Amino acid sequence: IQTLSGRTSILFSAMRSATLAGALALCLSTTCAVDLLRVRMEPSVKTFSSPNWEQGAQVSADEEVQLQFFLKHGADKISAFEQELLQLASTKSARYGEWLTAEAVTARLAPPKRHLDIVLGFLKLHGAEDKCEINVHRDVISCTMPGTTAEVLIGTPLYHYSHAKYKAVSIIRVAAPYSLPAPVAGVVSLVAELIRFPALRTSKLVSEDAPTASAESSDAWSQCGTLYESFTNIAVLQERYGFPTISSSATGNGIALAEFQGQYYDDDDLEAFSSQCSLDSTVTVDSVVGGNTPTRCSIGLEPCIESLLDIEYAGAVGQSIPISIYYSSTYSILEWATLVGDDNSTAPVHSVSYGNDEVQQISDEYMYSCNTEFMKLASKGISVLFASGDQGVWGRSGYAPTGEFHPDFPADSPYVTAVGGTDFLVKSQIGEETTWEDGGGGFSNVFAQPSWQADAVATFFSTSTDLPASSYYNATGRGYPDVSALAGTQNAYFISYKGGSFSGVGGTSAASPVVAAIFALVNNERLAAGKSAMGWLNPFIYENPSAFNDVTSGTNNGGYTGGFTAVAGWDAATGYGTPNWDALLEAAMSY
Template sequence: MPCLPLLLPLLLLALSALALPSPPRPPLLKERVLPPRTWHPLSRAPPAHTLRLRLALAQPRMQDLHSQLLERSDPAHPHYGRWMSKAEVEALAAPAPESVDAVEEWLAAAGVDLRGAERSPAGDALTLTLPVALAEALLSTEYHLFAHRTTGEHIVRTTEYSLPRSVHAHIRSVQPTTLFSRPRALRSPLHALQPTAFHALDQAAGALSEASSCKSLVTPACLQSLYATAGYAASANATALGITGYLEQYANAEDLQEFYRGYAESAVGSSFQTVLINGGQNTQTASAAGTEANLDTQYAGALTYPVPNTFYSTGGSPPFTPDDAESSNTNEPYADWLAYVLALDELPAVVSTSYGDDEQTVPESYAQTVCDQFAQLGARGVSVIFASGDFGVGPSASECYSNDGANRAMFIPNFPASCPFVTTVGATTSSGPEVAAGFSGGGFSNYFPQPSYQASAVASFLSTLGSEYTGLYNASGRAYPDVSAQGENFLIYVGGYPGSVDGTSCSAPTFASIITLLNDALVRAGKPTLGFLNPFLYGAGLAGLTDITSGSNAGCGTKGFQAGEGWDPVTGLGTPVFTTLRALAGA
């Protein structure tokens, strides 16, 4: 038996080891990306540079919200059209209390003053204004200044970040970190109309009311004839339409009246309401008139008059102090707009957005978070409509590669067009018959699985496509566009002068206007608005769409997908026929 003097030091050593604190466990990697080829790092970000850091918290009941949304959007379901209240949606979108507690304890321990934090209505997002130095410490990362190889723009981003184990499972995403997207307006530059050609059009104003005139120049009257809304008298009180504006795009009131005087005489003197969000402006000088903003508001107003229209001008998130790193706020804008509208008690029944970016420049966690916010709008009865993009299946062949390190050739889907909880609109041209516009964005998401409402329609297309393009697209992904509308040669006024533009930016507000008129008819008949459209369009509403069977959407060095009978990733299910859709919707 060992003697006590020998055992005692060993016992004391063991006890002292037990008393020592355990070393801190290292944080867990949350997200890592490769910067897109179009961005290259310049230097470390200035430590004092201010970031608007948005933390999206885990939402354990989001699948319940998805289920509720699909039930209430399905004309065959007994809950169809019973849209949820703001409080009901927020209850399903809310994080678990333990998630809130864990995140707040972590932030407080790190010295973050939570009194200045902004909280979303459902409590699922926390926004903090922090210097880069503190953000780096929180996220165990390093921020760098990146420059865009083509435009020279600068942004402050990181390629990876980590979170403590105590909060890792409680947070969905943190941005701006790995988000390199640059949302762009989905339309061509303004093409000036020569005075002689424009005078000839004015002399033939009556002919512009015929559907066939869409072959040469699109006006509200030709769209009304083509899509069968001519003669429908809307109400000023039944429903409302929202138009989103980003990237310092300002809708000009004088241009609107000039456009109305020529092409929507009954609307002269009326206008849209402008709502400023997060530093958005309403600059009304002729030089500041935005082609995108004017296009959207002029056609939405002309096609839906006298339905109230709202233009949301979303800027950067204040407070923001320009410095040597960035000259403007580069937070992704959809989140700012969503934070604003989800807090509203009353929402427009339809919202049209003509902006998007390559899906792979948006981290998947962030895309999922934003898409779920669109689902929240849908559950409250809002039809969320997006343009499908203007690069067919992708841009030039040199850019059609994955950004995951594998560098594999692939088509490039667009986001938010690829979100399954929005209705995505492609482009057509000509008339009698309409054909696919060659730039019409379409394809398959690499992030979102194919929703049940479109499975049958997409399967029919894929069986026809066969093995063509195998490996270039995700056949099991959410497929888009859902529908289409005219997208070439739209006459607009910008800065006091007429011009024409092309793009799915033309198509989205056109289709949104048709849905707005359908909602007007439904509400006046004592029925709910259409809300999330896709289950209706792929089902009972299909007979109210004109199938587009010719044309393709070239891109990535290929001829792209081919339009054909049934759904296709060029023109979707087709273009709207208002009178038929109205009957099918029961109005």
């Protein structure tokens, strides 16, 4: 706790005799409001800089910035909501698939109105309420205001930061702790986005003249041209996973993709990809939230590779299913999640190819707030899939021979489906898969192991004969990934980029949109039959393991020692394995 001056007696007197709301109301009528006792927010944060980000100028007085105030939820409300959500998502429940409306979620989770009034009163006091919006669930207040006003609210200056390598990527952050007046801090979990410096995730671009496939391999390899026979393409995926090509989309179906760090798309690339791979129809984007700047896709070190990989393969697997894009220029998973949560017409399946290590998220408050947003999306029947990471168990923080593994967030949130990576066991031959050594997987240090996963994890520990030392991971944490798909650079994904150039890309950033699109195909069948969308997938996955091709070999050690080795059943290398369309559809349609 810190004070801006010594004049706090009015506040102390008020707080001894009134509620937090009453204390703030009293101060709003006096000069003490500008001198309130302030409370440091996200107090566990120790670092306010990053070697990958270069500090620039302080924000100017008239420069508009956005602050998001996330209100706290009572522990009892969260616990009750989690129990109800499990009933909606478990195939063993009579309520399976009875997803909630936005109004129902609000009724269950919204903080008391007086808490909202405290924050709104604080904003009004500083003239910052004019450009504020309250989200549909009445627990997030998003405001746009001049930089100087924002600095007064949070008690510290704001600065521009640019990425050391990707200069076009810029963010606004604090360089020191931020704080709020005590009554406001009592009802606010955090203010976003102020302290996180993201470690940008990039897919691996491989050589354009990689060796061709072996003579014994399927003709599917040559679908996109003999020059690119070594690359995974839609025909290879279709032969391996068995999903169909559809010609129409069921009403209400869709696939949404989240893009950050200046990852836009160019229609020329989508047309070139579709033509080169002889798709039945051209991959298109049906709606964009946040704008698109296609000219950015012809410049830079890795122009639009992440976004084009997402779009090209979500569109190729889920042909005819509408695709929407959500852009965030601030690289904020939390901002993205609230944006999706406020969109009542959003797609029922979302794929996100971004994430960082838990330790890089800086504060538990941030991860818990994200998790709550994911929970709300899950309750409304929205499937959210995240790539599990591309550095094996060691994560972006790197190999630490005497330390611990670095689990990936948001992939290890219980309310998202984490997609790991595989390679073909025999290069260029469509068939059995093995663990991709760089695929993310492990156990969370933040989120406890959920009940729907307990039996699978217990079996993994009892049957695995090659476990890492227990000091490297938290055996009681949420295990991930849940499922997997081809992701490695051994047979990288064929893509079009830079206006019609072709190359190959590897990573779980490829696996996630593929699995998301396959579940969108499942939704197509369910919706057409009058059933609900699949929604939160994890209980269904753990209750129907036979819907996936089990992967039983390989270790996700990231090229170092350690890592988890795939075994029969669920494992922390590939989850339950890769999609088996016939079995998956049969299971999904039986409920």
